[in-house]
Amino acid sequence: MLTKRALIYGLTVVLFWGLLVCDKGAEAAPPIKIGYLTPLTGPFARIGADLRDGWVLHFEEIKNKVGGRDVQLIVEDSEGKPDVGLIKTRKLVEKDKVDMLAGIFSTGVAYAVRDYVHNQKIPLMITNAGADDLTKQKRSPYIFRSSLSMSQMGLVEGDWLYRKLGKRKMVILGQDYPGSWEWCGSVAYSFILAGGKVLQELYTPMGTTDFAPFLTALNRDADVVFSFHIGYETLRLSTQYYEFGLYGKIQRATGLGEIDETVNPQIGDYIVGTIATGIRGNPDNPHFQSFYKGFKGKYGKEPGGFGDSSYMGAMFVSRALQEVKGNIEDKEVFLKALRGVKIPESGWGPLSFDEYQHVIRDIPICKLVKVGNTFRIDIIDNVPQVSQFWRYTPKEFFEKVPVWAQMKGKWSEYQPAK
Amino acid sequence: MGSWGIQILNGITLGMLLFLLAAGFTLIFGLMGILNLSHGTLYLLAGYVAVAAARHTNNFFLTVIAGMLVIGILGMLLHQRLLRHTSEHLPQALLTLGIALFFSDLAIWIWGGYPYMVRKPAGFQSSLLMFGKIPFPSYRILVIIIGVIVAVFLWWFHERSRYGAMIRAGVDDEEMAQAIGINTRRLMTLVFGLGAALAGLGGVIGAPIMGVYPGHDMEVLTLSLVVVVIGGMGSLVGAFVGALIVGVADNIAKILLPNLSLFFIFGLMALILVIRPTGLFGKR
Numbered sequence: 001m002l003t004k005r006a007l008i009y010g011l012t013v014v015l016f017w018g019l020l021v022c023d024k025g026a027e028a029a030p031p032i033k034i035g036y037l038t039p040l041t042g043p044f045a046r047i048g049a050d051l052r053d054g055w056v057l058h059f060e061e062i063k064n065k066v067g068g069r070d071v072q073l074i075v076e077d078s079e080g081k082p083d084v085g086l087i088k089t090r091k092l093v094e095k096d097k098v099d100m101l102a103g104i105f106s107t108g109v110a111y112a113v114r115d116y117v118h119n120q121k122i123p124l125m126i127t128n129a130g131a132d133d134l135t136k137q138k139r140s141p142y143i144f145r146s147s148l149s150m151s152q153m154g155l156v157e158g159d160w161l162y163r164k165l166g167k168r169k170m171v172i173l174g175q176d177y178p179g180s181w182e183w184c185g186s187v188a189y190s191f192i193l194a195g196g197k198v199l200q201e202l203y204t205p206m207g208t209t210d211f212a213p214f215l216t217a218l219n220r221d222a223d224v225v226f227s228f229h230i231g232y233e234t235l236r237l238s239t240q241y242y243e244f245g246l247y248g249k250i251q252r253a254t255g256l257g258e259i260d261e262t263v264n265p266q267i268g269d270y271i272v273g274t275i276a277t278g279i280r281g282n283p284d285n286p287h288f289q290s291f292y293k294g295f296k297g298k299y300g301k302e303p304g305g306f307g308d309s310s311y312m313g314a315m316f317v318s319r320a321l322q323e324v325k326g327n328i329e330d331k332e333v334f335l336k337a338l339r340g341v342k343i344p345e346s347g348w349g350p351l352s353f354d355e356y357q358h359v360i361r362d363i364p365i366c367k368l369v370k371v372g373n374t375f376r377i378d379i380i381d382n383v384p385q386v387s388q389f390w391r392y393t394p395k396e397f398f399e400k401v402p403v404w405a406q407m408k409g410k411w412s413e414y415q416p417a418k
Numbered sequence: 419m420g421s422w423g424i425q426i427l428n429g430i431t432l433g434m435l436l437f438l439l440a441a442g443f444t445l446i447f448g449l450m451g452i453l454n455l456s457h458g459t460l461y462l463l464a465g466y467v468a469v470a471a472a473r474h475t476n477n478f479f480l481t482v483i484a485g486m487l488v489i490g491i492l493g494m495l496l497h498q499r500l501l502r503h504t505s506e507h508l509p510q511a512l513l514t515l516g517i518a519l520f521f522s523d524l525a526i527w528i529w530g531g532y533p534y535m536v537r538k539p540a541g542f543q544s545s546l547l548m549f550g551k552i553p554f555p556s557y558r559i560l561v562i563i564i565g566v567i568v569a570v571f572l573w574w575f576h577e578r579s580r581y582g583a584m585i586r587a588g589v590d591d592e593e594m595a596q597a598i599g600i601n602t603r604r605l606m607t608l609v610f611g612l613g614a615a616l617a618g619l620g621g622v623i624g625a626p627i628m629g630v631y632p633g634h635d636m637e638v639l640t641l642s643l644v645v646v647v648i649g650g651m652g653s654l655v656g657a658f659v660g661a662l663i664v665g666v667a668d669n670i671a672k673i674l675l676p677n678l679s680l681f682f683i684f685g686l687m688a689l690i691l692v693i694r695p696t697g698l699f700g701k702r
Binding site for chain 2: 042043045046176202203204205207208209210212213214216217220232235236239240243244245262266267
């Protein structure tokens with residue numbers, strides 16, 4: 001007994017000694033602390049983990065060192081809930097004293113923490129939440145976004161469906177929540193602007209289990225259905241779309257989440273041929289190949305778009321830190337460096353920020369195809385260097401483009417101004 | 419038949435799934451007075467059983483049998499091991515809620531938080547029956563047929579068979595039933611098992627339409643509670659009529675007032691409670 005106890009005491013002392021020494025070593029050059037907020041429990045846990053992993057991957061590639069300083073990551077679980085997200089953000093800022101924040105999956109959380117982050121002057125790199133306003137009307141000099149905004153995707157997609165796919169009559173079938181109105185609305189807007197017609201708009205309440213009422217009411221004169229359903233609902237929608245004999249009759253277009261690797265192993269047969277856009281690296285690009293191999297090798301899963309955008313955000317941040325030699329404490333200089341980061345070559349095309357601090361990048365048009373027994377997403381077209389303002393300057397955009405939320409349900413009557 | 423006819427058929431399909439759930443719920447409540455809040459979870463578990471069974475067999479019939487058997491036996495075990503030892507309403511409701519939470523978390527632990535779709539039986543994948551210009555999936559017709567068969571069987575079982583008579587005796591006066599030699603304890607366990615098996619049937623045949631995912635248990639439980647309240651606690655006919663009303667109302671409300679569809683159903687429930695506080699066919 002005695003020897004055992006002595007052994008435990010000994011071990012404890014040795015371990016604590018180790019900790020003490022380590023702490024002293026680290027104190028000499030305090031690490032740069034980055035707080036990462038992402039849902040790790042709840043329905044979006046899987047996506048939340050992808051976001052975290054993309055970020056971690058980039059910083060591990062550079063050995064968690066920038067400009068001679070260590071980078072320390074503190075991950076917090078937002079549970080995808082706005083109130084929890086805000087509490088965790090305050091904890092990161094006030095208790096952990098992080099130098100900057102990153103992450104954020106849901107738009108609700110992003111809006112909840114926006115004012116706090118703005119008032120505390122903490123730089124924030126949003127790596128997913130796509131609500132337009134975060135980098136438009138509600139922009140802040142401290143908030144950046146490396147992922148996408150809903151209408152940045154939608155504007156490209158609607159226009160492409162008309163011009164390149166020759167579609168003329170569209171039905172909108174979206175989830176009933178603001179982010180979806182933005183994506184659906186911007187698809188409708190650019191489709192109408194190109195010359196198309198929106199025949200019908202259907203919005204399904206969140207949590208719909210049976211889409212039969214909407215699929216029955218769907219106008220079958222359409223030649224393209226644009227649908228937007230995040231999360232589990234897309235599995236049911238696609239299955240029922242097939243069940244109601246719409247598959248193969250009317251072309252579908254969606255966001256990438258509706259056809260990506262999280263859904264196509266299960267329902268691929270019901271969605272082959274669907275057109276989608278979102279975040280997708282070019283598989284022929286060596287930069288993307290090394291990212292993909294790194295991600296898959298380290299985590300044994302596909303990066304799935306979320307890992308991509310988080311990795312991009314991490315690239316922006318690490319380059320800015322490099323530029324200021326790790327001196328993140330001089331906030332203005334760091335923000336200036338971050339705004340000016342240009343990444344001429346990446347797996348997603350050249351990356352930079354617009355004056356509203358939202359990413360400008362290539363937008364891939366993707367299509368789901370079947371190869372043997374598995375499914376693959378092919379990039380069939382690439383729309384280079386699109387900003388969130390599309391063809392407009394910010395001023396023109398705010399003057400000409402209608403507010404998405406106000407236009408919900410009115411697209412079939414919309415006449416573009418000449 | 420126009421698109422409204424199809425909407426009503428859609429509603430009947432949903433109604434039949436709700437009926438399978440509500441019938442077991444109402445039988446259990448009628449005989450034992452147990453408000454079984456784990457009933458939705460049994461339905462969900464049957465979906466997962468279907469997912470597991472579908473990996474080993476392509477035979478949908480076997481999948482249905484597996485779902486009913488597993489969930490039926492689980493129901494009997496739950497009653498015999500846990501619920502039989504309680505008597506008050508509140509502890510029973512809490513106990514069943516606990517069972518619901520336990521099994522839904524267990525399901526997340528085993529199958530993860532990710533949703534599954536179950537394949538439809540061969541021959542029903544996308545074959546469509548045309549009603550005028552509008553097609554209707556044949557699988558949904560199959561669901562309606564199964565629902566009607568179960569309803570007729572339950573009616574016969576409850577009203578005409580010897581066990582049905584025993585159940586009715588137990589509902590009317592448990593002590594008197596015991597006095598004339600009915601083993602009410604065993605009867606209760608059997609009814610609990612039957613109710614669970616019905617939930618299992620609903621879960622398996624509902625899975626190809628609705629999918630199987632965490633949280634689905636509470637969604638269907640809420641709807642089937644509304645069904646039972648509208649139809650009247652303890653009444654099988656009430657469960658059938660109530661399920662049809664809720665199913666059809668839910669579909670029509672989704673087209674007319676998509677944002678208020680849940681409100682519409684609860685509003686309907688409130689209205690019926692004002693007119694008939696015991697529900698349409700309830701006695702107490």
